[in-house]
Amino acid sequence: MSPEDLSTEVMREYGYWALGVLMLVVAPEALMPFVGFLAHQGMLGFWPSVLAGTAGGTAGSLIIYAVVRRAGEARVRAWMVRRGHWLLLHESDLDRILRLFARRGRWFVALGRLLPSIRSLVNIPAGLLPMPLAPFLWLTLLGTLGWNLVLTLAGYCLGAQWSLLEPYLGFYGTLVIVLLVLLAGIFTVRRLLRRSLGGR
Template identity: 60%
Template sequence: MDMVELATDAIADYGYWALGVFLVILAPEALMPFAGFLAHEGLLNLWLSILVGSLGGTAGSTLIYLLARRAGEERVRDLLRRRGRWVLVRESDLDKVLGVYERKGDWIVAGGRLIPTVRSLVSIPAGLLPMSFGRFVGLTFLGTFIWNSFLGLAGYTLGAQWSALEPYLGVYGALVTATVLVVVGIFVVRRLLAQGIKGR
């Protein structure tokens, strides 16, 4: 039995608290359509499920934010100065990321919750800036609530066919992940080429 099966069994047996706890560590795409189905069957309240799931997702993202905040910008900068060349990341790359966050952080934190893979990463620069705790939590909850509402309502609408949503979410997640990998790949190749030229 994998983690998702364990989670769905726990939600079916124990309801809201299990949904909230598992969404601290699992992606909402795995559980919110199922919660919507349970609401369709009258076993859970749809909007309470969405609220609890959003609180769990927000808690998970906030843990990452707090870890980044505890590490601190200076510690990360020091690590990049000493070891950055081994991971092909420079201190100037951090400056660029933090600069984008200072200009568009609200949209990135809220909108990033709708994007698999990116969802967890957006908490890190927010913690390094650091974006204020209240602002981060509020924006994270907003984005998470919007996405969980879509997933929960989809599961509710599909009813017993809720699992039919899974292939579409899988394609969506795969496309986003592939896009991220392509962008990272381009970055790595360009950085390797730049280092090779400098080494001559």
């Protein structure tokens, strides 16, 4: 069974709850366009799918926000010092993200949801400073809703053309994976070199 068939069966069996749960841990770019395609095929409703994905993504952000807020900056910094190297993160990364948040706080929370590289990091300074829960929740909801709507609409509009692209998806999917691995390798090597040279 292909991943698409498996996803379809899961959605049919458990409905929109499954989508919401998946969005706790899955990047929207990896799921919502396909969900839009399923909506075009009549297997899912468009707006229920967008709302379920948004609920799941927002819940995931709230979990990180709550954990960081309860832990406090001292514990987060201690974790970065002891365990951050496993994720190639340094205490200086935390300092940079806190400075950026201090300058662009509310915009950073909303617009950061559109940037895959910093989406999860947005929750850390919001929990540490801390940003009040109500504006964090609404801005997270707004940004997540907007991004999920764009991704789902893209898959929906692709619709009937999806099958025409299937012969090429394997090649281009492989190409994208290779490029991502290459970029990750470059990032990793640079971080390891900086560590070996005593840099931050």
